[in-house]
Amino acid sequence: MFGDYSLSDLGAIFAMQGFAGLILFSVYVLMALGLAIIFGQMGVINMAHGEFMILGAYVTWMTSNFFQSYLPSLFAGYFFIAMILAFLASGALGMLVEWALIRHLYKRPLDTLLATWGLSLILQQAYRSIFGAREVGVELPQWMLGSKQVTDTIEIPINGMFVMALTVLITLAVSYVLFWSRWGRQVRAVVQNRVMAGAVGINTEKVDRYTFGLGCGIAGIAGSAFTMIGSTGPTSGQLYIVDTFLVVVFGGAASLFGTIASAFSISQAQSTMEFFMSGSMAKVLTLLAIVAILMVRPQGLFALKVRK
Amino acid sequence: MSDETKTGLNSPLRRKLLMGMAAIPALTMLPRTSFADVPATSAVNTTGLAVTDTEVTVGILHSVTGTMAISETGSVQAEKLAIEQINAAGGVLGRKIKFVQEDGASDWPTFAEKAKKLLVNDKCAAVMGCWTSASRKAVLPVFEQYNGMLYYPTFYEGLEQSKNVIYTGQEATQQIIAGLDWVNKTKNAKSFYLLGSDYIWPRTSNKIARKHIENHLTGCKVVGEEYFPLGHTQFNSVINKIKLTKPDVIYAIIVGGSNVAFYKQLKAAGIDLSKQTLLTISVTEDEIDGIGGENIAGAYACMKYFQSLDNPNNKAFVEAFHKMWGPKTVIGDVTQAAYLGPWLWKLTVEKAGSFDVDKIAAASPGVEFKGAPEGYVRIHENHHLWSKTRVGRAKADGQYELVYETADLVEPNPFPKGYQ
Numbered sequence: 001m002f003g004d005y006s007l008s009d010l011g012a013i014f015a016m017q018g019f020a021g022l023i024l025f026s027v028y029v030l031m032a033l034g035l036a037i038i039f040g041q042m043g044v045i046n047m048a049h050g051e052f053m054i055l056g057a058y059v060t061w062m063t064s065n066f067f068q069s070y071l072p073s074l075f076a077g078y079f080f081i082a083m084i085l086a087f088l089a090s091g092a093l094g095m096l097v098e099w100a101l102i103r104h105l106y107k108r109p110l111d112t113l114l115a116t117w118g119l120s121l122i123l124q125q126a127y128r129s130i131f132g133a134r135e136v137g138v139e140l141p142q143w144m145l146g147s148k149q150v151t152d153t154i155e156i157p158i159n160g161m162f163v164m165a166l167t168v169l170i171t172l173a174v175s176y177v178l179f180w181s182r183w184g185r186q187v188r189a190v191v192q193n194r195v196m197a198g199a200v201g202i203n204t205e206k207v208d209r210y211t212f213g214l215g216c217g218i219a220g221i222a223g224s225a226f227t228m229i230g231s232t233g234p235t236s237g238q239l240y241i242v243d244t245f246l247v248v249v250f251g252g253a254a255s256l257f258g259t260i261a262s263a264f265s266i267s268q269a270q271s272t273m274e275f276f277m278s279g280s281m282a283k284v285l286t287l288l289a290i291v292a293i294l295m296v297r298p299q300g301l302f303a304l305k306v307r308k
Numbered sequence: 309m310s311d312e313t314k315t316g317l318n319s320p321l322r323r324k325l326l327m328g329m330a331a332i333p334a335l336t337m338l339p340r341t342s343f344a345d346v347p348a349t350s351a352v353n354t355t356g357l358a359v360t361d362t363e364v365t366v367g368i369l370h371s372v373t374g375t376m377a378i379s380e381t382g383s384v385q386a387e388k389l390a391i392e393q394i395n396a397a398g399g400v401l402g403r404k405i406k407f408v409q410e411d412g413a414s415d416w417p418t419f420a421e422k423a424k425k426l427l428v429n430d431k432c433a434a435v436m437g438c439w440t441s442a443s444r445k446a447v448l449p450v451f452e453q454y455n456g457m458l459y460y461p462t463f464y465e466g467l468e469q470s471k472n473v474i475y476t477g478q479e480a481t482q483q484i485i486a487g488l489d490w491v492n493k494t495k496n497a498k499s500f501y502l503l504g505s506d507y508i509w510p511r512t513s514n515k516i517a518r519k520h521i522e523n524h525l526t527g528c529k530v531v532g533e534e535y536f537p538l539g540h541t542q543f544n545s546v547i548n549k550i551k552l553t554k555p556d557v558i559y560a561i562i563v564g565g566s567n568v569a570f571y572k573q574l575k576a577a578g579i580d581l582s583k584q585t586l587l588t589i590s591v592t593e594d595e596i597d598g599i600g601g602e603n604i605a606g607a608y609a610c611m612k613y614f615q616s617l618d619n620p621n622n623k624a625f626v627e628a629f630h631k632m633w634g635p636k637t638v639i640g641d642v643t644q645a646a647y648l649g650p651w652l653w654k655l656t657v658e659k660a661g662s663f664d665v666d667k668i669a670a671a672s673p674g675v676e677f678k679g680a681p682e683g684y685v686r687i688h689e690n691h692h693l694w695s696k697t698r699v700g701r702a703k704a705d706g707q708y709e710l711v712y713e714t715a716d717l718v719e720p721n722p723f724p725k726g727y728q
Contacts, residue, residue, distance in 0.1 A: 017548050020545050133372070133377035133381045135378055135565070135568065135598025137568075137600035137601075139600060145602070147577055149578075155577065157573065157576035157577050157578070158576065159572070159576045226541075228576075229542075230541045230568055230572070231566075232598070233565065234378075270542075271542070271544065271545045274542075275545045275549060278533075279535060279546060280506045283537055
C-alpha cells in the first residue's frame with residue numbers, strides 16, 4: 001500500500017496519524033473522566049452518563065442559537081460560555097438525580113445500574129419530546145472549523161487541538177480538586193472509609209452529592225466539546241457509553257491515572273489498527289485484546305488498594 | 309401509542325362488521341340507490357377489512373420512540389399529510405381514511421407484534437410503515453400470513469419482492485448505477501474509495517457499486533472499501549488513509565449519528581468537498597439538518613428526490629407540508645416516498661374497484677401517480693417503482709441543488725443479474 005509514495009508523503013501521513021491517535025486519546029479521557037469520578041469514587045454505575053453528555057450538547061446548541069439571534073457580534077466566543085453553562089446544567093441535574101434517586105441505592109450498587117439505565121431512557125425520551133426526534137446541528141464559530149497547515153503536507157484539525165487542550169485543562173483541574181483541595185481529601189476519605197469519615201465530622205451526604213454533580217458536570221463539558229466532532233440527538237449519548245465504560249473498567253475503577261493510561265492504550269491501539277484494516281475489524285481486535293488483558297488482570301490496569 | 313379501535317367481540321366496529329356481513333344477502337337484492345355513486349361496502353370489501361359505508365381504516369407503523377425516531381418522524385408526517393389531502397379530496401371510493409398509528413419503538417420484534425395487531429385486530433386495509441430493512445424483514449412474514457398490504461418508503465438494498473409489499477423507495481441498483489455513471493462521465497472519475505456503516509444495506513450497495521465500477525466502467529478501480537460499526541464516531545484514521553490513496557471519488561454510505569461525525573471530521577481534516585468529489589446515497593436533507601450544511605456543502609448525493617426540485621407538484625407538496633408541520637421542517641427522499649404510499653394505495657383501490665388485498669396486489673402493476681412530488685411514478689410488475697434518479701449537490705443552507713437527472717424512468721431491478 002505504500003509503494004507509490006515518497007518518503008515525505010509517508011512522513012506526513014504518519015505525523016497526522018499520530019495526531020489522530022492523540023485526538024482519540026483526548027476524546028476518550030474527556031468521555032471517561034466524569035464516569036471515572038462517579039464510578040471510581042462512589043461505586044455507582046451510571047448508565048445515564050451519555051445522556052448527561054448530550055444535555056451539555058443541547059445546552060451548547062441553545063447557547064449557539066441564542067448568540068446568533070441576540071448577540072451575533074460575540075458569536076466567535078460563545079463556545080466558552082456554552083461549556084460553562086453545560087457544566088452547570090449537567091451538574092445541577094446530576095445533583096438532583098443523586099438526591100432523588102442515587103442516594104437511596106448506595107448500599108445496592110448493582111441496582112444503580114438498572115436505575116440509571118431507566119433514567120437514561122427517560123432522559124432520551126425527554127430530549128425527544130423537548131427538542132424533537134431529529135438531530136440538531138450546532139453551528140460553530142468560523143475559527144474552530146477547518147485545519148491548520150503545519151507544513152505543506154501536514155494538516156492538523158483545529159477542533160482536535162481544541163479537544164486536546166480542553167482535556168489537559170480539565171484533567172489538571174480535576175486532579176487538583178481531588179488530590180490537593182480540602183474537598184478532595186474529604187472525597188477520598190469517604191471512599192476509603194465512609195463510617196470513619198462521618199465520625200470525624202465530614203458531611204458524607206454532601207460530599208456524595210457534590211461528587212456526583214462534578215462527574216455529571218464534566219460529562220456536560222465533554223458533551224459540549226463533542227458537538228464539534230459528533231452528532232447531537234436524543235440518542236447520541238448511546239454512541240459513547242460503551243467506550244466510556246471500557247476505558248474506566250480497563251483502567252481500574254478507582255484510579256484516575258489508570259483511566260488516563262487506559263484511554264491512551266485503547267486509543268493508540270484503535271487508531272493504529274484502523275489505519276491498517278477496516279474500522280469494524282479494528283474494533284473487534286481492540287475488544288478482544290481488552291478482554292484478554294482483563295482476564296489476567298480483572299482489577300484493571302491500575303488498582304487502588306482500599307480496605308473494604 | 310393510541311389503540312384507537314378496541315378489540316374483542318363486543319367492539320362496536322366488529323359488531324358493525326358482523327351486521328354488515330349478515331346484511332350481504334339482503335343488500336344484493338336491493339337496488340343500489342341508497343349511497344348515490346358510492347359503491348356498496350359488501351361489494352368492495354369481501355374479506356372483512358375495516359371498511360364501513362363512510363370510513364376505511366389504514367395503519368401507520370413507524371418508530372416514534374427509540375433510535376430510529378430521528379429518521380421515521382418525517383415519514384409519519386408525510387403519510388398523515390397524504391391521508392389528510394386524500395380525505396379533503398373525497399377519500400377513497402367515497403370513504404374517508406381513518407388511521408390507527410402504532411409505534412414500532414425502533415425494536416424489530418415490536419414491529420412484528422404491532423403489524424399483527426394492525427392486521428388482525430384493526431383489520432387495516434393497508435399499512436404505511438417500516439423504515440429499516442430489519443423492521444421490514446420482521447413484519448414481512450406477518451403481512452404474508454395475514455394477507456395485509458404494506459407500503460414501504462425507504463430506499464433499500466433490494467433482493468426482495470413480495471405480493472404484500474409495495475416498495476415506494478428506490479432499490480439499490482436504481483440509486484447506485486446512474487450515480488456512478490454520472491460521476492464517471494462528468495468528473496472523469498477513475499478511482500473510488502467505498503465507505504459504509506457495517507450492516508446489510510451499505511454492504512449490499514457497495515457490492516453492487518464495486519461490481520459496476522470493476523465490470524462496467526472502463527479503466528475504473530476501487531482503491532479501498534471499509535466498514536464501521538453503527539454509531540462509530542472517530543474517522544480520523546480512515547480520513548488519513550483517504551488522503552494517502554487520493555481517490556477521485558469518496559463513495560460514502562454511512563448512516564445515523566456516524567454521519568455527523570464523519571462529515572465534521574472530514575471538514576476539520578482539511579478535505580475540501582469543492583475539490584474532492586464525494587458521492588453519497590445516505591444523506592438526505594433530514595441528515596444535513598444534523599450534520600450542518602457548512603460541513604457537507606459541495607458533496608453530491610444520488611437519490612430520486614430533493615426538496616428543491618422545481619416542478620409544480622413539488623411546490624404544492626412542500627407548501628402543504630410546511631403548512632401542516634411548520635416552515636422549518638425539511639423533506640428528504642424517504643419522506644417524499646412515504647407521501648407516495650397513501651396516494652398509490654388510493655389509486656390502486658380505485659383501479660381495482662375494491663379494497664380486497666388480493667385485488668390490490670394484482671391491480672398494482674401499471675398504477676401511475678402523476679401528482680408525485682418527484683414528478684411521475686409508476687408501479688412495476690415487481691411492486692417497486694419506476695422512477696428517475698437524480699444527483700444533487702449539497703449547499704451550505706442544507707438544501708440540494710439538482711445537477712443531473714436521468715432522461716428516462718429507471719427500471720427497478722431488485723434481483724440484478726451479475727451484481728450479486
